[in-house]
Amino acid sequence: MNFKLKDIVPQLITVLAVVLVFGFFTYNAQINMENRGIDFGYGFLSQESSFDVQFSLIEYDGSHSYFRAYLVGLLNTILVSVIGIIIATILGVIVGIARLSPNYLINKFAAFYVEFFRNIPLLLQIFFWYFAALRALPLPQDAEAMFGVFFLTIKGLYVPAFIWQNFNIFFYSIIAAIIAIIVIRAHAKKVQENQGKQIPVFLISIGLIFILPLLSFLIGGVRLSFEVPVLKQLATTSFIYEGGVSLPPELIALTLSLSLYTATFIAECVRAGIQGVGKGQKEAAASIGLTPNQVLKLVIMPQALRIIIPPTTNQYLNLTKNSSLAAAIAYPDLVLVFAGTALMQTGKAIEIVSITMFTYLTLSISISILMNWYNKKIAIQEK
């Protein structure tokens, strides 16, 4: 080992600068906290929170701890992100393919959609849906039922609730179906690589995912019934729906705007991916006698996915982070519940902001690790 001064000095200076800045900050923070009589610590997490949250997936009220409030916020964030990601992916893929359509009208329509929603700030879109569009919905007593069971009102969307018996058997049957599909896919791939035979994996998969749960109904003793929301009069002019599941308008506005906005970016990723596959690939595949479907499935998509996945992962991350804009319309997500209400009540600025940031960091990094793993799996294995 030969240490060169030239190599060490810049590093030392940089580290020293970073350490100095951090030291300065911590020193000041200590002094400031001493002066204001705040003590540092995470003990407050187990204290009683004494505030209520409007919408939560787990049981929660003011008597629960701050940690429970944190969980409520986190789950709400995850809920919005997952719904948003699913809708945005479906919409984005459709629009992305439509962007490549030879049909002039469809092409321009998709382009219009992308250019329109991409160039308007997300926060403005959220405000628009929440304060302007959803406010134009009817009151509960005036709402007309969609398909007889859905009620879209100014107070939210009311949908029937599922009431399960022996839910775990149904759940296991779905897991069994998924495992079976994975096994069959692996087998089909092997068969295709060794013998060149095509097994209709898609049809088999669809069959499995329907038949196994159906069997669980027939012989597993699973029962499903619906609880339809019913209009109930509280006072002369005040009505409310009882029963069923109610989705608050905040959630609807948020998922709608998040998915409409992110779908434009996913559409562009999909388009770039499909265009990125060389024309020669298509022609070569067609010339060895593959059908158009096979060309898409065996030649185009595997190559396009390699281009599509990394930027799409970024969009998923963006959507998750953008879901924090929920705080602007009072949807009780992590930022509003924890970095908003809980911070106001406890005054523990450093602890709470750092926990919030750390949570988002963990969410982001876990999504990106998952996607990197998938990306590596489908990457070209060069020989």
Place this chain on the structure above:
Amino acid sequence: MSNINFLKPDRTNLNIFLYLGSFLFFISILDVFLNSFFRLNLTGFLPNFLSFLLPLILGFVGLYFIRIEYSGIKNLDLLNKHINTNNFNAVLSLLIIFIIIKSLPPILSWFVIDASFAGDTKDVCTGSGACWTYIKVWMRRFMYGMYPNAEQWRINLSFVALVLLGSVGYFATDKFKKYLTLYYVVIYPLIAFLFIFFFISGGPVFFDFSYGIIAAILSIIIGFFIPSKFKFYYFLIVPLALYVILKYFLFFEEYIELGKLDGLNWVETGAWGGLSLTFIISFFCLIFCFPIGMAFALGRRSEFPLIRYISVGFIEFWRGVPLITVLFMSAVMFPMFLPEDFFIDKLVRAIIAISLFEAAYVAEVIRGGLQALPRGQYEAAKSLGMGYWKMHIFVILPQALKLVIPGIANTFLALVKDTPLIFVVGLLEIVGMLNLAKTNPKWLGFAMEGYVFAAIIFWIICYAMSKYSYNLEQKYKTDR
């Protein structure tokens, strides 16, 4: 006429199919058109369900009839190629045409026909359309926030001056082209800062500004007589020296009074707002985040492990958290980290936060460009005896930056679209002002107009930016 098979249109009976098909297609469009513009229902005598679907069926059959390959009629072939390639495409095309026809009348009537433009109170807005009076009355607030009406010329003047100074690049002759980078990276931001700090903020500190202007003008005039060999050093030293001399050694009280521009009141940043604040914040964040991002991109590819780790940590940290929590941090946590008597304005804090946040994204984009360059470029530069900085400034960065123009433009677009988030620290740019105006008891119920107005403004800004970046990309495209 030979026998006609209606299920299989072909060229032999071209005319019959053409007339029949276009007639049906025309009828279907006409039906939807009359229905949507004049509320006439031609097929009202049919059952509801059929009357609803009839135009689609008619149009579909019509399009099926005119789908004849190589008909020899140019327009028909074009039509078939673009919107009528197969059944599926035909249905989609029809649906899109119907949607456009159906949605035009309500949109038109809301925007223009039923909208009210005149007057300046809520009472004129009785129609079912938009109330543009609301926008008209609140226009100043949306543009300038709470900035006093009488002082708004200061913002206008500063912006006009900055736009003029910014357009210098277009008029520069070849002789001055090489200084443009220096100008845009160092001098122009400085001038902009001076304008905004002294002119838009105003106040007693305007003294300094007048000295600066006098020093700058004097040094430029003298600069014409300096031989070009020393010009660089001249402009490096003399303006600053002149400024110091003017300020600390020559006390011409009378001249100070001249430069003071009496009556510029101090306007605190809390009163700034509206679209002008959007511009100010975007401008400064854009200027700051670019060099910071470049530094971290280079740091991430550095040979020194410690610098690399620090850069990776910085980039991944900012990329992993949402901007809203960063702004939260700047609002509630950052003051705790500073000495007690040390106060930073919340606008400055917001600008620092957004700049650091976007810098991480810029860094990743630039890193992409650096990675995309072939290694030969680095090796060639090194073999010419260039050091690290020389190599990067003259060989690597110019090429890498050209490659990443679209990425950088996207990051800047994201930055502009992120500015409404500053409501977290209590600053109200245009979207924030809209939310404020919406809750004004005299003007309740016009949320839609406000948001549509802001959306149009943002859309124009962002669309223009993306088109500009596309032009830049085309301009600097070099074949490799």
